[in-house]
Amino acid sequence: MRISTGYGPRPASGGFEAASWYFNRISAIGLFFLVILHLIFNHVTTDVSCTSYQLIALRYANPYWRVYDWLMLTLALLHGMNGLRVVVDDYVGTQVWRVRILWLLIMVTLVLFMVGTVTLITFQPVAGALGPNCIK
């Protein structure tokens, strides 16, 4: 069986392994910009002490912030879990355990995707929570 390292020559055959190899590279280009800007928005232009419910209420009044965050959530989760799948394939010795862990990763990914998506979509600021946004 060919063991994927996720690094080095691209998979020669088609199928899932090749598709996932391409997916992680294509998603990487998007994540490069999404994540670095996210770091700047939440650590440089705004200090973490100002990341509050009130700030989210302000941002999420604009749906583009939700789209931005949802894209980042989806791409990062799939990119990261796909990467972890490759790591597991490298270090887990038996096929039985590789498959068991694969299913576990799929379940965790689905749950986290749903939790994140529901949070992003359903967020509606409660009345009276629109005061100053810095905690300190």
Place this chain on the structure above:
Amino acid sequence: MYKGQSGMIAWLLHRIAGVAILLFLVIHIVDISLLGFGPNVYNEGIALFSTALLRFISLALVAAVFYHALNGIRVMLIDFVPWCVRYQRSMFWAAMVLTILGFIPVAYFIIGPIFGLHTGNAASGM
């Protein structure tokens, strides 16, 4: 093929950084989900990230993100631009230097407040 050389170190660091970032992503999805429990719960939870300890841990996250992102560009260049493989070693060092250059200013803003520095970013909204 890679063993003991910069290519192997690049690969190992890429992997460690990737797993660390994924671990943070899992935590981050859960902490953001606190939004659904209202302002008090969310603000109390997210306030943890302003503590000195979590600010220092955030530095590791920022370093991991910069390295993984920049080395990822190196990996893609090696994969898709045939002649780039000859420069994989220089590109590793370039990724390292750019990681440090990107890390320093962001680190200043993250840990500045611990030392009472007014980094000027504690008032804006967006």
